[in-house]
Amino acid sequence: MDEAHKLNLWEGYVDWRNRPAMRGRHGGMLAASFVLVVEVLENLAYLANASNLVLYLSKFMHFSPSSSANIVTNFMGTAFLLALLGGFLADAFFTTYLIYLVSAAIEFMGLLLLTIQARVSSLKPQPCFSSTTSISCEQFDGRKALMLFTGLYLVALGVGGIKGSLPPHGAEQFDENTLPGRKQRSAFFNYYVFCLSCGALIAVTLVVWIEDNKGWQWGFGVSTAAILLSIAVFLSGSPVYRTKVPKESPITTIFKVLAAAVYNTCKIRNPSNAVMGMDTSTSYVTETSDGEDSSNVKRKATSQTPTESLKFLNRAVMNKTGKPILECRVEQVEEVKIVLKILPIFMSTIMLNCCLAQLSTFSVQQASTMNTKLGSLKVPPASLPVFPVIFIMILAPIYNHIIIPFARKVTKFEMGITHLQRIGTGLVLSIVAMGVAALVEMKRKRVAEANYGSGLANSTKPLPITFLWISLQYLFLGSADLFTLAGMMEFFFTEAPKSMRSLATSLSWASLAMGYYLSSVLVSVINRVTSIYGHKPWLFGSNLNEYHLERFYWFMCVLSALNVFHYLFWASRYKYNSTSPQITSPDSSQLMQQN
Template identity: 60%
Template structure:
């Protein structure tokens, strides 16, 4: 398998595909560029509306007409851009490393650690400098700075296009998933009264080439040719048949195995749903609670919207510590290349999120207890910020 990359016919090595190549019109890199432009346009719309008094929505009043249309257009463009970038940029970065070599896998792990570090650094600037500008100069300046930053990122990102490894699109994965599921269902029904299902899987014309862990050369002896589906999720194996119910539903072993991989990820996705429930209080409940508290730390007056800075700083510290110390320590203990597997890392993260929510609950109980003891439940007098649940994160 060439993973959708172009191969040099002279030396046989993989080479990057520039954006000018016709096959890259729908690559992840182009999607990142498109979503960047979409987000920047949304910020420009919001900047113009915040700058113009005639377009600015009135305070504490419901917005109508053109003002509402302009506001929601800007917000939706920003939301679409952010969603596209978050979904496209990490896999694009992961594609730049050779996963068939130990060094490539190590570099990919380092990339994700510092990718999170850079995201947190951007968040640090947002909740400090940009927030100060918005409070003291106006919202139009805050939106303008964000739009300018996005505009500057576009040429910087495109400047690296000659060096990117871009996968050539091969159709929608949703089409393959639907095709395999429908074929497995129809072939299963057809095989109840006959033996046509999976009549001769071994003679399937399509074989998957997989590289064993530690393999470097796709043409080396570490490559195995898999001509039969795996036994896991065996009901999908019925999609591979010499006599499919419909010719359009003819599936290869590779397609079946790819669908199995996707289905096996569903439990991981389901487990991370509650993780977002832990993150949402950082942007909603924490700010709401801070509005009833004294946000002064000594001589420093912490703005309400700047409270996530504590979480951001902690992540910025943890990311390099994890990459340079925790992983090396785990390597010495486990004596394996992966140190701690990705599934184990997810499990540890989910466990720590449970601990964080438990600590936050205890602090909230303590905070309400102090307010009750001091008779401040219905009082406008604030509590100290040190009783804020965000400090448990």
């Protein structure tokens, strides 16, 4: 191969046929545009059901309000947690291109099962029978429950694979070694959240209306068709994609470095090996693997010894372990250090996503007890997320085209504001959102008590209070989501070593998963504790008016405030990788050198 042809190749990237990717032919904004369109369709398919699922489970599948909420949060949590599996497979064994196609096919099969169950009455429990004294409902179990949960968790598996592969696949289309490429990649993450919102807008308006007025079989059918169309759109972009070649397993690298550090520590502490430990403390394995991109690990080109941070791991690169399988390169140790440093940031975002979980559960149930009419139009409660969605769709372009250019001039940073500042803004907004949610629930309960008095628990008619009050907490949580989700994805992608980028980007979705799981745990723990020390659990009963939801929201507000202090502790100590481009600009090279 002649030298000119080599220079025209994207090193470490291939096209969809596994041939070397070519500059000018593969990658760029055109390739990323296909990913953005796919995300609109994919999120439409997912969120159309997730946003309204709590009502489907309670009204048609006869689960209690708290059980329905927990099923939804567990389902959504599993879907986002499985993004780690998708990211891991994309980094270690398969390309992001292939992972998306397989995952979309799995989600399609799950949605097809749910569509069939919603269509065939014999696969659902019979409608409840009302008498003058009680309401009798068929218990939902057996093969009907098996079909429901099989469909739900096939969807969860597919969604996880897509979330773990699609964002890094789009971000990989840009040349991070050029300033325009880095700016385009930053814009991609902003517009990725914008496209998430576009899909959500269609889902919580058109599809939710179809589910409530035409039947759930039509709602599931629209989602099934959307995911099938997304596969066709994704395949149409195949000729212009460039895809990173998978390398060694990132999980294997992490455990290998940790095991080597522990092994060498034990040998040093053994008196018979004390001389060896002293003799080899400055002898390191520094070979690099073929084709490894040196721009993605701190000072990789010139490093002869590991950096001083997390010094315990430096013992992993002593070259006289006597165990070839445990021999580690300096570059591998530095990669693991980077991953460990971003984990506290990841942990700090879980509480925000626990707050976001309320948008799909209790907030929808609150709205279902209120007046949902806008003039002559009756708005389905599950369409409430339209408020944060529209706000995000307005704010995302403003943020990208007005706020960021202005911030670049002020701060001299390439990205305008750092990713950690952006994430922190979202965390602060989550405190405000939970405080507003508590105040709104207190107002809703006062209206309920004024209208129903002692018959509060048996009230089923809509309250004479508009559901627009609920939109306030949606607006604040939607704003928090815009700042934090886009900030997390770009932060994890740019900070992580190249061999671990898909897995690291998946941490954004894993944070969502942990938030949903934490929400379920909090509901269970709060009910258990309040049943012991109070007259009745806060979040228990057949009617939402019996709940003490306002106390739960105040508790979430306090936890969110404590979480911000936890985040500030770690964020103030975090140092960006010196070769990471997100804090540089054409006129700030000196600042980069200082960092």
